[in-house]
Amino acid sequence: MSPLLPLPVTAADRETCAATDVLRRVGEKWSVLILALLSERPYGFNELDRTVVPVSRRILTRTLRTLEADGLIKRGEKYELTGLGRSLLPLVVALGEWAVAHADEIADARMAARG
Numbered sequence: 048m049s050p051l052l053p054l055p056v057t058a059a060d061r062e063t064c065a066a067t068d069v070l071r072r073v074g075e076k077w078s079v080l081i082l083a084l085l086s087e088r089p090y091g092f093n094e095l096d097r098t099v100v101p102v103s104r105r106i107l108t109r110t111l112r113t114l115e116a117d118g119l120i121k122r123g124e125k126y127e128l129t130g131l132g133r134s135l136l137p138l139v140v141a142l143g144e145w146a147v148a149h150a151d152e153i154a155d156a157r158m159a160a161r162g
Contacts, residue, residue: 077102077110089125
């Protein structure tokens with residue numbers, strides 16, 4: 048069986064990897080929270096600004112534009128998830144559930160690594 052990754056893995060391989068690109072996006076500080084909010088219902092900008100505290104309006108605008116450019120949300124009268132954004136949610140939720148389920152193990156491993 049051949050490896051899934053080219054060996055050696057170069058910086059160019061990492062930069063052009065589709066998975067790395069998506070993980071970078073969902074790893075941003077506010078992206079997952081905004082996607083989670085929009086999974087419940089559409090939000091106007093001012094509603095998001097009041098709901099996502101303490102994000103600045105500049106960072107909120109940048110995050111929304113990036114999510115829109117990636118096709119995960121769309122902007123009309125309000126911001127809402129696209130089909131692509133909805134298809135990402137179960138994966139993000141699964142990652143969050145895994146993190147909660149293993150939080151103690153992760154904390155223990157970090158403490159052990161510090162000595």
